[in-house]
Amino acid sequence: MAKSLRLGIAGLGTVGVGLIKIIQDNADMLTMRTGTSISISAVSARSAGKDRGVDIAAYAWEDDPVALATRDDVDVFVELIGGDAGPALAATEAAIAAGKHVVTANKAMLALHGQALALAAEDAGVNLRFEAAVAGGIPIIKSLTEGLAGNNITRIMGVMNGTCNYILTRMETAGLSYDEVFEEANQLGYLEADPNLDVGGIDAAHKLVLLSAIAFGTQVDFDGAVLEGIGRITIEDIRAAGEMGYRIKLLGVTQMTDTGLSQTMRPCLVPQSSPLAQLDGGTNMIVVEGDSVGQVVLRGAGAGEGPTASAVIGDVMDIARGINIPVFGQPANTLKSAPAVQTAVESPFYIRLNLRDEAGAMAQVSTALADAGVSIDRMRQDGQQDATAPVLIETHPTSRQTLNAAIKAIEVTGVAIHSPVVLRIENL
Amino acid sequence: MAKSLRLGIAGLGTVGVGLIKIIQDNADMLTMRTGTSISISAVSARSAGKDRGVDIAAYAWEDDPVALATRDDVDVFVELIGGDAGPALAATEAAIAAGKHVVTANKAMLALHGQALALAAEDAGVNLRFEAAVAGGIPIIKSLTEGLAGNNITRIMGVMNGTCNYILTRMETAGLSYDEVFEEANQLGYLEADPNLDVGGIDAAHKLVLLSAIAFGTQVDFDGAVLEGIGRITIEDIRAAGEMGYRIKLLGVTQMTDTGLSQTMRPCLVPQSSPLAQLDGGTNMIVVEGDSVGQVVLRGAGAGEGPTASAVIGDVMDIARGINIPVFGQPANTLKSAPAVQTAVESPFYIRLNLRDEAGAMAQVSTALADAGVSIDRMRQDGQQDATAPVLIETHPTSRQTLNAAIKAIEVTGVAIHSPVVLRIENL
Known part of the structure; x- marks a missing residue:
């Protein structure tokens, strides 16, 4: 007789819909792999009537995500609302306080409130998991927190914003200006409501600072990250870089130095022969360097319905399997506060x-x-x-x-x- | 007060020594991350007196790995002896029978006895973990079994034998014949005692069939794999492939077809622009395709002291954290026996x-x-x-x-x- 795990899902955008599809289409597989029947009790979103292409009639509806998060028939609150505060944060806090596990794809919320939420979750003895918050379907959080946990991580680098990658690639291949491609991306619906989240490097930096916390055992420190967007990159820069043997990518780098933690998210030139240079469109890549493992590279789709839902269900399955490890890989009350510095490493x-x-x-x-x-x-x-x-x-x-x-x-x-x-x- | 987890390590080659170094050098980090004090109770190897560059005086010595595996002061038996049967298998079986967890890097043993060992381990309620058996430091077993567990895996491909990769690359760059490079690799100590394990594709196929079991929920089936070594590849083949825009790699492909499981490990031509083509020497790469996640690529060192020890300690840390999931991701008694077929997929x-x-x-x-x-x-x-x-x-x-x-x-x-x-x- 399988155990059961009941979800409450708040936010029915592409990721929420993708998650519902996985659970509806693969119920037997999920049960086989976890020994647990994974079901959905209730959902919440802004508009109850909207046709999302999945049948949600069997699930209770809540207008208020806080009410959803605290329902008696919800074991895991899945937060897919987004936004660094507001309903997402309120419902997450309410879920933890009510002893519910939380799975979230919300990098902004964790980048700004990760330490407080981790402390609360660990105090309450519940999981707070966020594989989907960083690099979509790539299992980087699990790899860092578990698979590579025996390493002293020395550096992590990554290309983690598909929109920036798209803009830079499109400028290069079509010979268009930044403004032209920006407008094109806007028309295609690639940009966030606040485009600066993407092109300003903020979204990618939200992800990077979560990786830093796990890698270096430090409290999430978004304010300490050095950000620079891609808005000043011109087609001349891209062409000149190309002629010099480079491509321009919005690259995140985090490393612990003797004086503190250096976290940067900036457009950089990388050699054309580098795997980082060969990323197109929405593909993300993360390079992890550890003292034992050397360099490990993970690549995959950084966004989208399927990849992000894959990450969410992976977290849900871990909870179903009874896995409960600290949010950032070691107890939140042991995470250190490291001064923010710029790396002294020289480069051209x-x-x-x-x-x-x-x-x-x-x-x-x-x-x-x-x-x-x-x-x-x-x-x-x-x-x-x-x-x-x-x-x-x-x-x-x-x-x-x-x-x-x-x-x-x-x-x-x-x-x-x-x-x-x-x-x-x-x-x- | 931290819990404790005591290891017995059998086999003190490079990986065993690497593991001891990690435990000696990073005790505090391991405890911080797992809430458990990880220690070594006893070791076993062929020669007690040999200088291995690590101090093992504090550990009890056992000549017999079976005796080591069943000691009262051992919670986890770490099997680094190698070989598909003999002492490795005997000690692994003894450990499971005695209720000890097992962590192993032994792909050959699992490829041939994985189903029986998994059944025994799950019956006994102990872990049997083998991240180090496949692709060294790359966390591919964890990614497949956990992070990507919500996917129906459609195909896995990989370059997973560094020696073959070295030989093929060296033939190309130095313009040498297969026999010349084979002899060179032999002199450098790159070859197994039985070189056919490497150049015959056997070692790589051992790894591939373990991935198949997890991906498709099937019993490990090494006999069903189609193998072809690199021994017939000439410098002319490599040159001709290059002129046609390809490079030759020993490539493993596993996929479930309508009629059964297709597992092949054969030299193939891959486009020079493919990430697979750009692997050098001992670097491994695994490409996983899932119905939700799309394509995820993992790359890293496929062998060596540090990378393989990183994988072993990752498994040990999971056990310390109380994680216990089925050996191949679902209960061994639910793994299906799939007929072995050759894929009908056409290719040039x-x-x-x-x-x-x-x-x-x-x-x-x-x-x-x-x-x-x-x-x-x-x-x-x-x-x-x-x-x-x-x-x-x-x-x-x-x-x-x-x-x-x-x-x-x-x-x-x-x-x-x-x-x-x-x-x-x-x-x-």
């Missing part, structure tokens, strides 16, 4: 700047770089006849701090028409 | 054959192919002045059965100097 940088059409402008840039201790590996300015054509510089390896000083010195000269675009080159 | 094929220097030889080959229903996409014979130069053929997509009939017909004509080399082209 790509610089684009437009100079005023005046004699000696280039010399002033060269002098500013040299005085700051930044040496130039290669430099070009196409269309020499047009003095306003952008100047593209690849530096020898240097630290971000040194480079920032050089950029400031260039700005002080007044020869640059706009603040230079600076992109780190990650040779991986 | 690469054929190399050397013809006798006689008039009409090529015409006879063409006729034999056409009569069997195999159509030629492209064909070449370099050095037309030398009639004995190999003929290279790429066919249009056809089934293996059709192709085999054509090859038999070619052999009957007697114009081929040797049995043609036939390699499947996998466009992935």
Whole structure:
């Protein structure tokens, strides 16, 4: 006689619908694999009447997700509402307080409230699981928290925002400007209601800081992450990078240094031969480096109905199997608070700047770089006849701090028409 | 007050030594992450006196792994002896009978005795875990059994033997013959005592059949796997594949068909642009396809002290955390016995054959192919002045059965100097 596990699902967008399909279509398989009958007691969403392509008539309806989360016939509250606070947070808190397990796909909520929620869940003895919050169907949370748990993680890198990946790839292949592709993505419905969540790197950084917490045993620290969006990338940058043997990707890097935790989410140049460079559209990739395992790479769809629902049901199945481990892999009350720092690791940088059409402008840039201790590996300015054509510089390896000083010195000269675009080159 | 989990480790080769280092160097981290103090009670190996670079003086010594496996102060028996039967199997059976959990890196033992051992372990209520048996540090067993458990897996493909990968890559980059590189690998200590385990595809197939059992809910069936080694691959094959846009890899493919389970481990041509083609040396890659998740790719070191020990300690930590799920992801007594079949999926094929220097030889080959229903996409014979130069053929997509009939017909004509080399082209 199989045990039973009853879900309450709040949020019936693509992921919620995908989850319902899996549970309706694969009930026997889920029972076989978990020894537990997994069922849905109740659902909640903004509109009860909407046709979602799945039959939800058998499930109780709740207008209020908090009421859903605390129902007697709900063992696991599945939070697919989204948003870093509001109903998602209220219902999650209510579920934990009522002794319900929680499975969520909500990276924003966890990035901002993860520590408090983890403490509450562990106090209550319930699971709070979030595989679906990071990189869709890729089992990265499980891999980090369990499979690779015997490692001291040294660094994690990843491309984790499909929209940015789409925009950058589309600019390159279609030769379109950022604004044109942005508008195209908007028409296609690829952008969040607040597009800055995607193109500003915020969504991807939400994911990165969750990985940091697990990898380094630190409290989730979104405020400590350094963010830079893709809005200043031009088609010239993409072309120039290509000619130099690179592609531009919105890359997240987290690593623990001697002085603190460095978390960055920024557009970077990566070699065309790197697996990271070869990602198209919505594919995500995460590179984990551990002291024993070396480098492990995981790749898969970072979003979408099926992949994200796959992650949610995986978490539900773990709960059905009785697995209960700390939210971030060690008890939340043992997670340390690490100072946020920028890594001191040196790298080459790509610089684009437009100079005023005046004699000696280039010399002033060269002098500013040299005085700051930044040496130039290669430099070009196409269309020499047009003095306003952008100047593209690849530096020898240097630290971000040194480079920032050089950029400031260039700005002080007044020869640059706009603040230079600076992109780190990650040779991986 | 942390709980405790005491290990008995049998086999002190590289993996055993790696495991001891992790436990000695990271005791606090392991305790923090599992809430359990993980310690070593006793060890066993062939030679007690040998200097292995780790201090084992604090551990009891057992000459007999069966005695080790059944000690009162051992909770988990870690089997790193190797070999499909003999002491490894005897000690594993003894451990299970004595109510001990087992963690093993032994793919051969599980490929041949996995079903019986899983039944015994589940009867006894103990864990039998084997992340380290497949693809070293890549958490593929956990991903399949847990993270992706909500999927109907449709296909798994993988490059899972570093030695074959090394040989094929080295032949290509150094322009050396198979025999030369084989000897080189032998000198470097890369080969098993029985090299056919590697170059015959046996070791890789051992891994593949374990993945099949989890993916398809079937009893481990090594006898049903179709194996072909890399011993007939020549430098000409590698060069010809390269000129056609492919690289040759020992590729495992497992999929459930309407008529049964197809498991193949064979050298194949894969497009140079495929991530599989870009693997070097000891790097493994596994591609999992599921109905919800789509395609997930995992890449990492497939062998070696650190990566394999990382997988072993991951399993140990799961046991410390109280996780106990069925060995192959569903109860062993529910695993089905599926008939072994060859997939009917059509693909193009690469054929190399050397013809006798006689008039009409090529015409006879063409006729034999056409009569069997195999159509030629492209064909070449370099050095037309030398009639004995190999003929290279790429066919249009056809089934293996059709192709085999054509090859038999070619052999009957007697114009081929040797049995043609036939390699499947996998466009992935």
